[in-house]
Amino acid sequence: MIPSSIQxxxxxxxxIALFLKHNKYxxxxxxxxxxxxxxxxxxxxxxxxxxxxxxIPEGEENKNLHSxxxxxxxxxxxxxDRKSLLINxxxxxxxxxGGFCAASFKRGIDFVNIPTTLLAMVDASIGGKLGIxxxxxxxxIGFFQDPKLVIIYAPFLDTLxxxxxxxxxxxxxxxxxxxxxxxxxxxxETQLEQTEWQDLICHSIGIKSRVVEQDPHEKxxxxxxxxxxxxGHAIESFYLETDNKLLHGEAIAIGMWCEAFxxxxxxxxxxxxxxxxxxxxxxVYGDLNIFEQDFPKIIAYCLQDKKNEDDSIRCxxxxxxxxxxxxxxxxxxxxxxxxxxxxxxxxVSKAKKS
Numbered sequence: 001m002i003p004s005s006i007q008x009x010x011x012x013x014x015x016i017a018l019f020l021k022h023n024k025y026x027x028x029x030x031x032x033x034x035x036x037x038x039x040x041x042x043x044x045x046x047x048x049x050x051x052x053x054x055x056i057p058e059g060e061e062n063k064n065l066h067s068x069x070x071x072x073x074x075x076x077x078x079x080x081d082r083k084s085l086l087i088n089x090x091x092x093x094x095x096x097x098g099g100f101c102a103a104s105f106k107r108g109i110d111f112v113n114i115p116t117t118l119l120a121m122v123d124a125s126i127g128g129k130l131g132i133x134x135x136x137x138x139x140x141i142g143f144f145q146d147p148k149l150v151i152i153y154a155p156f157l158d159t160l161x162x163x164x165x166x167x168x169x170x171x172x173x174x175x176x177x178x179x180x181x182x183x184x185x186x187x188x189e190t191q192l193e194q195t196e197w198q199d200l201i202c203h204s205i206g207i208k209s210r211v212v213e214q215d216p217h218e219k220x221x222x223x224x225x226x227x228x229x230x231x232g233h234a235i236e237s238f239y240l241e242t243d244n245k246l247l248h249g250e251a252i253a254i255g256m257w258c259e260a261f262x263x264x265x266x267x268x269x270x271x272x273x274x275x276x277x278x279x280x281x282x283x284v285y286g287d288l289n290i291f292e293q294d295f296p297k298i299i300a301y302c303l304q305d306k307k308n309e310d311d312s313i314r315c316x317x318x319x320x321x322x323x324x325x326x327x328x329x330x331x332x333x334x335x336x337x338x339x340x341x342x343x344x345x346x347x348v349s350k351a352k353k354s
Contacts, residue, residue: 002205003213006126008152008198012114013047015151019112020049023148027051027084031071031098033058036090039159040116044089051087052078056097060248061240063093063133065141071101075109085110085148091117091164092124092248096139099130103145113147116156118168118197119249122175122204125150127212127225136240137304138233144217152205154198166192166284167249170228172200173284174256175207177277178224181322188280223326226307227316228256231335234301235290244289253285257345258338262330263317265337273321282349295339299332 002008009015028051032041035058045051054074056067075086088098088111095113102111113125131142157165169192176183183203190200208225215222232248232255239246246254260277263269290298307314312329319325 001209002202003209005146005148006150006152006205006209008154008202008205010153012044012151012153015153016044016047019149019151023085023110025083025085025110027078027080028087029054029075029078029080029084030087030089031056031094031101032089033062033091033094035159036094036116040089040156043156044114048087056094058090058093060093060133060138060236063097065132065134067097068101068132071098072105075101075105080105080109082106082109085112087112087114088147089114089116091115091120095120095125096129096131096142099128099145099147100132100142103130103143108145110148113150115150115152117160118157118165118201119171120168121152121154121157121201122168123171123208125152126205126208127222128216133237136237137301138237139306140304152201154201157197162192163247163250167247169284170249170253170256172204173281174225174227174252175204177256177260177318177321178227178316178324179207179211179322181320184276184321188276192284220326223307224316224324226326227318227324228252228259230302230305230307230313230315230330231255231258231298231338233305234298237301238294238298239290244291246288250285250288253281254288254290254342257281257342258335259315260318261338261341262315262334263319265334266317266328268325269318269320273318277318277321278345279349282345286346286349286353288346290339290343292340292343295336298339299335302332302335 030053086102088094115121115125128144128146131139134140232252236251264274302313315330316326317328
């Protein structure tokens with residue numbers, strides 16, 4: 001079941017109108033990036049009363065304090081007060097950073113997330129995690145604060161290139177692997193180019209919302225939502241400033257492969273289930289590249305992961321498809337082995353396709 005604070009709608013204008021009817025604001029601001037201003041803002045602006053717009057450059061590399069300063073200066077110059085509203089129109093970067101800026105501006109103003117990417121619709125906009133990257137470490141500074149409303153409007157996906165859709169699909173895979181074995185066969189039959197996304201979106205939102213409701217501040221169960229993210233975030237962060245930049249979901253897909261491998265190595269996940277996961281991830285994401293000479297640096301990023309405890313790297317591992325366990329200590333040699341094994345499996349998969 002999806003909470004009332006999240007609306008999946010086919011009529012975005014009506015959703016916005018009803019929200020503003022019941023919530024009065026002195027000023028309204030829209031935060032966009034260069035892509036969402038061009039492709040999504042035109043759909044939204046006619047449904048809004050008088051407002052002002054702030055555009056920041058798109059991309060994870062801009063989710064930093066410099067961009068926050070731009071947003072805070074804009075809010076200040078436009079004389080926003082604590083009865084003002086910020087609408088974050090964009091993907092995960094806009095939602096994470098816009099929420100962070102709103103929640104910290106004058107000790108907090110209301111914000112609404114309108115995600116425009118599949119990744120943000122099924123994951124980043126749900127659950128109240130806000131943050132920015134710092135010193136190369138992903139989401140290193142942040143806190144928890146829920147938006148007043150999340151509006152999911154699936155037609156925004158029509159504005160995305162296929163690579164962005166495939167990136168978002170990784171989080172849908174994650175939600176199924178950690179919490180719903182019965183949905184796994186559905187995903188295995190999914191054709192990304194021919195998918196009606198609304199059912200998949202609602203399924204993922206339902207899983208994440210149920211987990212977050214039980215553990216809003218990630219003290220226990222919510223940690224399962226980080227499956228694939230210890231290694232995946234490290235891969236994403238390392239390659240962010242290189243010519244081999246990976247999207248978030250692409251890096252998480254590799255992270256899920258590696259952490260499923262680790263689960264099998266530790267005797268949790270059966271080899272049969274690991275093979276099914278491996279083959280599916282390779283089928284969808286097998287064209288991604290990571291390089292052996294980078295593995296030590298990727299592991300160095302793992303050592304800074306937020307989930308670590310007692311100077312040890314902690315991962316979420318699968319006990320079986322549909323059930324995850326968290327706070328599992330994993331040493332650097334095991335992570336190195338998983339990265340090498342991923343490269344070997346990728347080479348085999350590519351050879352079979354050629």
